[in-house]
Amino acid sequence: MSEANDQRRRRVTIVDVAKHAGVSTAAASRVLRNAYGASESMRARVQASMEELDYRPHGPARGMRGRTFTIGVVVSDLENPFFSLITDGLSSLIRPKSYELFVSPGGFEVPPQKSVVEAMIDHHMDGLVLVAPPMSIAELEQIAMSIPLVVVGHHSQSPAFDTVAADDERGAQLVVDHLVGLGHRRIAFVMHADGRGDEARPESHRLHGFERAMSQHGLASDAIVVDSRWSLDGGGDAARQIDALDTPPTAVHAGADIVALGMMNELWAGGKSVPEAYSLVGYDNSSTSSLGPIWLTTVDQSGVEMGKRVGHLLIERIEGRSEARHEVFEPRLVVRGTTTRPA
Amino acid sequence: MSEANDQRRRRVTIVDVAKHAGVSTAAASRVLRNAYGASESMRARVQASMEELDYRPHGPARGMRGRTFTIGVVVSDLENPFFSLITDGLSSLIRPKSYELFVSPGGFEVPPQKSVVEAMIDHHMDGLVLVAPPMSIAELEQIAMSIPLVVVGHHSQSPAFDTVAADDERGAQLVVDHLVGLGHRRIAFVMHADGRGDEARPESHRLHGFERAMSQHGLASDAIVVDSRWSLDGGGDAARQIDALDTPPTAVHAGADIVALGMMNELWAGGKSVPEAYSLVGYDNSSTSSLGPIWLTTVDQSGVEMGKRVGHLLIERIEGRSEARHEVFEPRLVVRGTTTRPA
């Protein structure tokens, strides 16, 4: 032990590994990256040294030249249960491939989300997942120029990035079919008004699905669309709007679980309840919707499966694919306690 | 324009900025970091160049020498609403200081959480926040050797890292006082059994608070402790255990909102409800607890405020403080509909 003992251990670097294994740093790097051009014997020797020295690659240094092995996920808020299903599926797929997942809440507006996205690009993440982003297609294509991108819950067919979404038109149709099957005719849909006009957004697809299904049942004139926001507060607002209607609906498709919860809240505050006031359907099959006292009829989007698919597509893109993929998942109706025959 | 136009724009680097402003890269770097040693005029000139060239620093390159300006947050799962309150408060404090927040779900077990923590260390995050970690104090101190660390919801007094927690003993006492005030005597507490023996964990403090408060009211022999897990399933399990008791309690402190929800679920499945079966209290004041049909009496931990405090402490640590701070927040009882006088 001729060398002095450092106060705090210096990090083990690839140079240490190479020295320990008696090879060049280039060789050690090739082994680390599973790259072409290393014999089996060398591979084994270097891996043994890495093991023995407890070597862990320095992220920023890798990022200077090659990949950082990080994947960024931007969501509006962390609380949305659908988002955590996506990240669960995603991480189960990418962690085994030694990518790390970093999630960042970007808010519901365009400017804060964009700056979070920029931060991820600046930190040289290898790929980016945007979940239900508020940005326009043009803005998303702009982002896709700097980083491999998969967008979840967006229905664009852009050639610049991949999308994974549930068939929202079909989902809305399942809801209407179910309600009409129970005998309802006058049915309302709560729309996230910000999304109007942007055909790529889920709310547009759910709205179209609702309107088309109502028409198919010959109920076009019984369809009511309530403009609000898809949030807890927006649900309360929608409930108040519906309450003020001259001829109120007997059933409501809230568009999203969070909206349905807000509506239940508002009804409850007024001493009313569901399904007595009207039948109510959500969308997302969030964990809250399955709680006994809530027991909300809703639409399931198989978020975990979607998350896995997202991981698969993103890794393909990171590894070089450049043609876009657009995948659509089949939604599934989950009938629970908030829908009954009309009085 | 003597230079050829690149196919895709090369990133603007600090060298470009320095050249454009007619200064050295060191000077540009000093301006970028707001570091000492740059005159007002130079500062202005460099900032103008950065603006004009739309310069954005290269994260990995900064990380090689100095800070990465990233803060990592490890939570068990993204879905827990208390966690998102913490991150909300945290990000509101650190983003203005140009730190970026990256959250990673680490699971409920020690091994996966540790590997997520290691990934964050390997990526040279400047600071780390662990929310309700399952690790032992020794393991946390180990981590704190490599990275500035603030632990949320942990009651250790370790000199190696900071902690921010609510006064869980006090919180449990508020619950007992409330229930006893309503006339309850036989009261159960649901314990997260994994935490038994680890005095640093919130569940231990809440248990002690419960037992002490019951003793103070002369009800030591009426106190029931049910061993389960603090999860939705664990709540169901606890409800079944309580149902099987010879002399069941008239009130239950579930220990955490998520447990109370699981219990309501189980009761609901059996055709019973709260507070008819027994009065029920949670802990966390999660957004679900305030939904009309749930309307759970609970304890509020002011998560957003705690998150802000966490950010403050972490930045202090990153900037050099080495003595530990241990901050305790006062909890607040939120009385809603699940607690009434005993029948």
Place this chain on the structure above:
DNA sequence: TTGAAAGCGCTAACAC
């Protein structure tokens, strides 16, 4: 198949 060496963009000594 392997190694030597250049350099990624930035920061931190140190010199002026």
Place this chain on the structure above:
DNA sequence: GTGTTAGCGCTTTCAA
């Protein structure tokens, strides 16, 4: 107050 320069730990030519 300002500039020069030597790296940080890795990947990637390029030559052997």
